[in-house]
Amino acid sequence: MSAGMASPAQQASRPWRKRPTRASLSFSLVRAHRSSYWIMCLAVFAATTLSCATLQARQAGLAYDGLHGLEGLNAYHRILTKAYYDLALNTVSLIALVFCLLVTVFLVLSSVSFLVQERRREYGLMRLNGASGKQVVAMALREFSLPLALADAAGCLAGSLLTVPVGMAFIRAMGTTDIDLLFHPRARLWVAAVAFALMMAVCLLGVWLATRRFGAETPLKLMTQPAVKDKKASRLRIVCSLALFLASITVAFMPVDRSEFYDRLLGLIVLLIITVYVAAPLLVPPVASLLGLLAEKTAAGPGLLARQRVRRGRAGATAIALPAMMALTILVSFILIMQAGRMSSVVLSIEPMKADVVASSDDLSQAGRISRTLQGLGREVGTADIYQTQQWVLTDKHGNIQMDTFPQVTWAQARDLADPSHKDTAPKVLQGSLADLGAGKVAISRAYDNQRKPGDTITLIDRHDKRHQVQVVAVIEPPKTTPHVNMDMLTTEDGLPREGENGRLYAFITARDHTQADDIAQQIRDTTHKITALNRQDFIDDYIKTSIKEQQGTPLMIAGGTILALIFLVQSIAIGISERRMQNRRLNQMGVTRGALAWSAAIETTLDVTAGIILSLVAVAITEASVAISFVRDGVGIQHTPIIADIFLPMSLLLLAVAIATTILCTRLTHKNQPTKH
Incomplete structure (x- = not known):
């Protein structure tokens, strides 16, 4: 007997040499295609890294990691800061996570399909040697599970380490605010575990979808050319x-x-x-x-x-x-x-x-300058509506600050509200009367709050956290012809002090002759660099471009x-x-x-x-x-x-x-x- 052959007794004593186990078959397939597995695992590692980092950043945003110093801000800035991080780290990160999972499940499925298609003959040989269809599918799941699990685990570790830069990337993608606060996300072990389970489920789903059909095919069919x-x-x-x-x-x-x-x-x-x-x-x-x-x-x-x-x-x-x-x-x-x-x-x-010219400024003190300029233009101007707007904070009926709303308070001249020639840019009164507006009196937009009615009392909070009680005297429907002016709450010039946030001045001007719109806009711009004046088409174009550029994330x-x-x-x-x-x-x-x-x-x-x-x-x-x-x-x-x-x-x-x-x-x-x- 040659030295290279074992005796029957030796073969009997080592039965595992006669029939390989499923585990050994799985490992042999991994070794035979190790270069392809390395490539696939690197891709899964990268996808898992992105998914885990996104999930970590999302949870950090939900927990408001690192937002210290909020107590030093006024109510408006506290709400704005939380809303800002909610949008950046919840809305955008959720879309990013869904996108990662959608792409991963289909592309893992595609990659595994390609790999198993290339080894049809190997599966056919297994079936000829007595393996059932379910055993072939189970072997494929076992074969792919180990390298995918290792890649998934490494990706979750790397993604957790990247929580800070990814979280900051989400914040930067949302733009900047006037609040000087930094976001300091921290990684959480349980989030990494959830990410691991989620990605493994996605990967194994792809493997099962790619291999399940091979369990139903006959050995002869598996032995045919791909x-x-x-x-x-x-x-x-x-x-x-x-x-x-x-x-x-x-x-x-x-x-x-x-x-x-x-x-x-x-x-x-x-x-x-x-x-x-x-x-x-x-x-x-x-x-x-x-x-x-x-x-x-x-x-x-x-x-x-x-x-x-x-x-x-x-x-x-x-x-x-x-x-x-x-x-x-x-x-x-x-x-x-x-x-x-x-x-x-x-x-x-x-x-x-309806306006032919829209003038605007972030300096409310320019209202007088615009009024004087329009008076100087005389017959060139048909009508002009001047509104001043600010963002305030509102309390509920129990006196608690409402965390999800910033009502826009709008000031208008009482004579313009009563002027019938301004009907296109004046609000429609549904209940009450605008004639009752004055100190401590407001009209409320039905679109903003359909529960309030004339006689109700509302508490507003200004930028100094001082509370102002105002009475509702009318319910209105804001005109659709004045963009940027929501008129959540409308009052006259003496209704409230200008103590809100983000003040803005708008003047909607109609010309007696539409061809004079450019001249009116130019004369307003010539008065000061603090006022922007655009004709109707330029204003619409600028509004659309600005809105699209502000698309978050x-x-x-x-x-x-x-x-x-x-x-x-x-x-x-x-x-x-x-x-x-x-x-x-x-x-x-x-x-x-x-x-x-x-x-x-x-x-x-x-x-x-x-x-x-x-x-x-x-x-x-x-x-x-x-x-x-x-x-x-x-x-x-x-x-x-x-x-x-x-x-x-x-x-x-x-x-x-x-x-x-x-x-x-x-x-x-x-x-x-x-x-x-x-």
């Missing part, structure tokens, strides 16, 4: 894709109330995300193959090889296209509806404006979403090249040079990513069309529909550039250790 398609599964995918597309179109264009604008668009985005994922394996290969005609004509051999590969419809093409599709569809559509919602409210609030969402998409894009490309190294080695041995292989891989990646960009453009176009139709139904001009080309195009070019660079780099690295052709 390029052989399952016609039954393809038909089911086609039916599901068509159903989802029709559902998306229905939701996009069905008539709804304006109050349901956001809900409808959010539902549309969810449907589009699912449709993109389900239809991607059907649509990416043909679109990439069609684009490959150009590559085949211009790049000769490498272009032909690239087109042949994309035409096979392999899982790798979909895995590479999906990061671009998901990032552009989810992120750009989210930003679009945020801008659309803001645009809709802005346009509807200013389009009824958009830059942070763009940066975070792009980084996450790039992580998974690089992962998908690297895994694809790693799993294809044996095929490339055979091609090299057949005479294809390494340079041609690298050039072909770059062309193939370009085709895949471009196909994904085109398909995501279709999804975003559906969202754009839905917004445009909603605007028309709501009375907002279609020309106000926000076009997000300035976001979509740079993101697409960045994804494409990174994809090409990653492909070339990874191809060269995989070729380094291969023997050269002689």
